[in-house]
Amino acid sequence: MLRDASLVTLLATAACDRDAGVLHVSGTVEIRELQLAPLVSGRLVRLLKDEGDTVHRGDTVAVLEQPGLDALITQRRAQARAAALRVAEVQAGEADSARAANDLARSESLRRQNIVSQQQYDGLKAAAAAAAARLAAVRAAPSDSAAASAAVAGALATRDELTITAPQDGVVLTRYAEAGEVLTAGTPVVSIGLVRRLWVRAYVGERFVGRLKVGQEGRVRMDGAPDTAFAGRVTEISPRAEFTPRAALTERERADLVFGIKVAIDDAGGRLKAGMPVQVDLPLLP
Numbered sequence: 001m002l003r004d005a006s007l008v009t010l011l012a013t014a015a016c017d018r019d020a021g022v023l024h025v026s027g028t029v030e031i032r033e034l035q036l037a038p039l040v041s042g043r044l045v046r047l048l049k050d051e052g053d054t055v056h057r058g059d060t061v062a063v064l065e066q067p068g069l070d071a072l073i074t075q076r077r078a079q080a081r082a083a084a085l086r087v088a089e090v091q092a093g094e095a096d097s098a099r100a101a102n103d104l105a106r107s108e109s110l111r112r113q114n115i116v117s118q119q120q121y122d123g124l125k126a127a128a129a130a131a132a133a134r135l136a137a138v139r140a141a142p143s144d145s146a147a148a149s150a151a152v153a154g155a156l157a158t159r160d161e162l163t164i165t166a167p168q169d170g171v172v173l174t175r176y177a178e179a180g181e182v183l184t185a186g187t188p189v190v191s192i193g194l195v196r197r198l199w200v201r202a203y204v205g206e207r208f209v210g211r212l213k214v215g216q217e218g219r220v221r222m223d224g225a226p227d228t229a230f231a232g233r234v235t236e237i238s239p240r241a242e243f244t245p246r247a248a249l250t251e252r253e254r255a256d257l258v259f260g261i262k263v264a265i266d267d268a269g270g271r272l273k274a275g276m277p278v279q280v281d282l283p284l285l286p
Contacts, residue, residue, distance in 0.1 A: 016189050022285050023212070027202030027263065029276045031195055033173060034194040036190040039161045042066045043182050044189065051175050053164040055192060062177075062189045064162040073155045080148035170194045198272055200232065203258040207242060211284040212261070213237075218282040220265055222272065230272065232280065236262040 032041040042064030049061045170192040177189045200208055200220060204212060238260040263280050265272065272278070 003007050016264050021284050023204065023262075023282045024189060025202045025204055025280050027200040027278055027280050027283070029265075029272050029274055029278055031193040031197055031274045032166065032199070033191050033193050034170070035162050035176075035191045036061055036166070037186050037188045038062075039181060039185055040064075040158050040166055041182070041184045042162050043268050047175070047177070047179050047189070049172045049190060053172045054170075055171050056169050059166045060067070060163060061166055061172075062164040064164075064183065066123075066158070066162065067231045069155065069162075073159065075153070076148065076151045076155050080152050088152070110248040118203050135174055137221065147274055164189060165194060168192070168194055169196055179280055193274065195274075198274075199261040200265065200278055200280055201261065202261050204237075204261055206257045206259065208284065209237065209259040209261075211286075212282060212286060216282065216285075218263060218280055220263065221279045221281065223277055223279070226279070228271075229281075232263045232265070233265045234261055234282070235264045236260075 043066075045065050046061060046063040047061075048063075049055055049059070055061060157198060171188050173193045175189075175190045176191070177183060177187070183189070215233055216234050218232050220232045221227075221229050240260055241257045252271065263282075
């Protein structure tokens with residue numbers, strides 16, 4: 001075991017000598033994952049994508065249903081139309097009340113001059129009171145109309161949420177539900193891997209982490225094509241040290257303190273896949 005550790009140390013030293021000022025670390029390609037779930041409960045009636053299928057932004061992935069939702073939408077639309085008619089009644093009532101009040105005000109002076117009889121004046125007064133009463137009875141119609149319109153909008157929004165679409169391009173990684181299942185709000189239906197947003201997980205020794213910074217550029221190389229490099233940049237450096245993951249080759253490496261880093265890959269043209277081992281070349285700061 002000690003002999004293996006000495007060999008690894010010798011190879012690492014040789015690599016540094018060949019390219020001074022550049023840190024070479026091994027890593028693994030990862031992809032970001034999204035879990036798609038409905039915001040409302042319902043029965044899953046169609047699942048249009050399966051594991052391994054490619055999806056594009058806006059593609060329909062799954063469709064749910066709520067029994068009685070269409071009937072509820074029809075009912076609320078009818079209520080909204082009725083409320084809109086009552087709004088028209090309010091406008092007509094306001095006009096009638098204003099006209100009756102004006103007639104009563106004009107008849108006041110005419111009554112004092114005995115041009116209008118007391119009977120005519122009492123009739124105008126009664127008409128004004130009746131118009132005001134009718135207006136008060138339908139005064140709440142505008143608020144009822146707004147509430148009915150909001151109810152229609154809410155029911156339509158619920159119907160829209162029963163259709164799950166892909167928010168970005170990717171590949172279906174896992175299917176969590178089957179057609180016919182009843183799902184509650186927030187229950188995942190599928191997970192999508194964002195294949196265009198690749199990143200590399202790697203670990204840097206404690207003596208090098210101080211010479212790296214978030215945002216610095218680097219190069220990512222495939223093991224099978226070391227001459228082909230992809231642009232990348234450091235997006236995260238762990239603030240806490242940890243021991244090398246147990247996947248390290250030697251006992252000495254497993255005992256070393258390292259810092260995890262993430263390197264985002266700008267554009268791999270589809271050549272890099274999740275799980276591929278790669279080498280990351282990072283220029284060391286002075």
